[in-house]
Amino acid sequence: MAESKVSLKLLINSQTKKVLFAEANKDCVDFLFHILSLPTASVIRLLRERQGMVGSLQNLYESLENLNETYIQPNQNKDALLKPMTTDVASSEVPLLLLENATNQKLFYRCGYCNSYAYSDDSRAVCTACKRNMSSVMTYVAPPPVPKASSESGIVKGVVTYMVMDDLVVKPMSTISSLTLLNKFNVKEVGILQEKVVDVSMDEVSHVCQYVCI
Template sequence: MASSSSSKVSLKLLIDTKEERVLFAEASKEFIDFLFNLLRLPIGTVTRLLTKNAMVGSLGKLYESKENLGDVYLNKPEQDRNTLLKPSSPLASGYLLPTANDDDRHDTNSSGTPNLYMCGGRCNYGVTRVRNRACPYCRGSMGYAVQLVGDDKKATEDSSAKGFVKGVVTYTVMDDLEVRPMSTISTITLISKFKVKDISSLQERVVELRMEEGIKLLKASLQCKNVLTSVFLEKDNIKEQEISQDIAMESETFSFTSLFD
């Protein structure tokens, strides 16, 4: 597994140091794509990323039940278990979170081209990028590796055309994750809206987001409305130690370098 130390996204925060809160953030396309992509995460993936014991509500127990249910009770043990516990996430590169299950990474061949997989029966010659996914035709394991030959035009598209938003725009992200295009007038209006009496109390801070911070943001977005403050400021960091402990081991199991093309 390649090192992930160089993979990150920067976010510029405007902080009211007197009130110890994040007023809003200045964000690039990469961070906005990450936020919007949270809406596409399968429930099983969210539960696994946040660890079942840290889940709000009863989804953690439901996840644990499926995890512990004996094979004798399942029609197709490995396929059914992986379908629910490790669902294929629809994430593309550049989203701060794993693009695939920790057991189902997208392998590449010696030329760096991703391998494709089909089942041993070559059913309808269907292929997938996720190794051992259940074949939709025979339900067998799609583990037979085949290579993509030739140039893939889509793979050479400009990275700015990928994702959900355009890269030529700078975006404002509110503490509750509301997203809007940034402009000078809107920034002045926002500062006025927060009724900041002492402008000298405002501080600009650039923070770097890696996978660990991405998972913290995912968890905080399910728990509170002051997400940026809870993740990046110590005083109002809701259950910061608990979040760090929950994801410390989990985040180490994923490759992060391929997420920023």
């Protein structure tokens, strides 16, 4: 995150003392969505498929899933958070706690004695040309980085203000959405609404992370 604190503008019903929603900027929304980059995202997908309910984290997951690509940075891909590589090997037989180890780098070996083009993922394999063990580890060369289309970091765009509900539903801020929420909460008088700006420190953010991941 760019700063040690993030600011939230809360809309509060002064009669019920209930926070209707928070108006959040890019830094806050980036933090919430990046919670999904933890093995949490794998757990959510599996639990949603099997049980159909994983609490507020499901709302956060679906908020990013349903967020229009218009709001996503051009150099970002939602699937990086929604479908991390750990889920590619997930199955009903794999314990959930082992999923985070599924991305361990796989090694490949070649023969170190001849010019054979054969390779194997097992160092005990025998070279088809010289019949010796293929124990020479191959060196992986990464492709050149793709130039970023945007200098802005994070996953969502910063020119948009977002609204965050108490159940972790996140959506772009709009007048229609705000009016719909006021109707949902049966707010008849605008005069009872109060705005309050709060700064959330990194320590408090850590508590939020621990809370939503329980």
